[in-house]
Amino acid sequence: MKRLIITVLFSLLFGAGFFVPAADFNGDGTEDISVFNSADGLWAIAGITRFYFGGGEDRPVPGDFAGDGTARAAIFRASSGLWGVRGLTRLYFGGDNDAPIIGDLSGDGTADLGIYRGSSGLWRSVG
Numbered sequence: 022m023k024r025l026i027i028t029v030l031f032s033l034l035f036g037a038g039f040f041v042p043a044a045d046f047n048g049d050g051t052e053d054i055s056v057f058n059s060a061d062g063l064w065a066i067a068g069i070t071r072f073y074f075g076g077g078e079d080r081p082v083p084g085d086f087a088g089d090g091t092a093r094a095a096i097f098r099a100s101s102g103l104w105g106v107r108g109l110t111r112l113y114f115g116g117d118n119d120a121p122i123i124g125d126l127s128g129d130g131t132a133d134l135g136i137y138r139g140s141s142g143l144w145r146s147v148g
Contacts, residue, residue, distance in 0.1 A: 044083035044092035084132030097121035
C-alpha cells in the first residue's frame with residue numbers, strides 16, 4: 022500500500038515515468054524507499070545513494086541477484102528483451118508482450134529473471 026501511495030504521489034507531482042521499486046538495497050532486512058525516473062535513468066534510494074542506470078522505456082526490476090541479502094538495481098527493456106543488472110550482468114530474454122517477473126523461482130536463495138506472456142499463458146525463467 023505504501024508503495025502505491027508513493028507511486029501515485031510521484032506521478033501526480035512529476036508526471037509519468039516515475040516508478041517506485043521497493044527492495045532491500047542495503048541488506049538490513051527491510052525494503053527501502055526508492056524512485057526510478059525513466060526519463061533519465063536516475064535511481065534515488067532514500068538515505069543510501071543516487072545513480073543513473075537505464076532510462077527511456079526501461080522498467081525497474083530490482084532483486085537480490087547475488088544471494089547476499091542486498092538488492093541490486095535492474096531494468097527490463099521489453100522492446101529488445103534486454104535485462105540489465107547493475108554491476109552484475111546483462112542478457113536478452115523475452116520481448117514486447119512479456120511482463121517481467123522477479124523472484125526466487127528456482128529456490129536457491131537468489132532472485133531469478135522470469136517472464137509472463139499473457140497472450141499464451143507462458144511462464145519462463147532464467148536461473
